[in-house]
Amino acid sequence: ACTVARQKSDLFHKYALRNAANLLKPEAYLKPLEQKIKNVSSILKNKEETVLNAWHYRKKIIDEYLQYISFKRNTDKVFVWIDEHDECFVSKLEELDINDEGYMDFVRALK
Numbered sequence: 784a785c786t787v788a789r790q791k792s793d794l795f796h797k798y799a800l801r802n803a804a805n806l807l808k809p810e811a812y813l814k815p816l817e818q819k820i821k822n823v824s825s826i827l828k829n830k831e832e833t834v835l836n837a838w839h840y841r842k843k844i845i846d847e848y849l850q851y852i853s854f855k856r857n858t859d860k861v862f863v864w865i866d867e868h869d870e871c872f873v874s875k876l877e878e879l880d881i882n883d884e885g886y887m888d889f890v891r892a893l894k
Contacts, residue, residue: 785831789824796820 799816 785827785834789827789831792820792824792827796824 796817799813799820
């Protein structure tokens with residue numbers, strides 16, 4: 784809405800300049816009008832930037848939340864898979880007869 788209002792004020796300013804060309808003293812007519820249009824345009828531009836920044840911040844928060852939800856779902860799937868297959872996984876590791884102590888500590892921790 785701020786963008787549309789700013790565009791309309793620019794359009795109004797353009798038509799006011801055209802109309803003032805037909806007057807005898809366009810400077811007296813245009814000076815206060817131009818200042819008002821510039822003030823309103825400046826206010827609208829500031830509001831537009833504020834709104835765009837707020838939307839950008841909100842979108843960033845939503846994107847981060849969606850990434851968190853996706854990560855949480857994936858970790859839940861991994862934990863379910865580990866719960867279903869941990870015995871098979873541990874038995875295969877024992878069959879391979881791996882002698883690495885750090886790795887065997889990990890295997891014992893899984894049990």
